[in-house]
Amino acid sequence: MSVMMNQAISAYRKASTTVPPVTAVVMLYDEAINATQRAAEATETVRFEEAEEHMLRSVAILRGLRQALDMEAGGAVAEQLVTMYSRTILALTRTVGKPDAAARYRRLAEGLTEIRNAWAGMTTLHPRPMQAEAAE
Numbered sequence: 001m002s003v004m005m006n007q008a009i010s011a012y013r014k015a016s017t018t019v020p021p022v023t024a025v026v027m028l029y030d031e032a033i034n035a036t037q038r039a040a041e042a043t044e045t046v047r048f049e050e051a052e053e054h055m056l057r058s059v060a061i062l063r064g065l066r067q068a069l070d071m072e073a074g075g076a077v078a079e080q081l082v083t084m085y086s087r088t089i090l091a092l093t094r095t096v097g098k099p100d101a102a103a104r105y106r107r108l109a110e111g112l113t114e115i116r117n118a119w120a121g122m123t124t125l126h127p128r129p130m131q132a133e134a135a136e
Helices: 003-018 021-044 047-068 071-095 101-120 131-135
Strands: none
Touching: 021 047, 021 101, 047 071, 047 101, 071 101, 101 131
């Protein structure tokens, strides 16, 4: 297991002991979204090593979330989440070096924001605006 993955799992466990588990999930989504948006910004300004670091941070968080799923209790929903996390991780890692990498990172961040907001709907946390809405 990588150091970043251990850190993500550790952060989830720590957060889940101080806040309700659903709130911890929303907070981790926020971190993954922020890291993905920073990867886009770094790519646009030709800071490719920094972009990769941010992308890897997002991947580590998503791996931690995937690892924390209770497949028995979660049933079909947990299976769908595993698929979503796996596809998003793959998309993030395949984006590195692509000519349209910044746009891809932004689309991935928007997708994560939609899911984050669905989780936030189960808490008292407010929805996070989509990147396009935030720019207006």
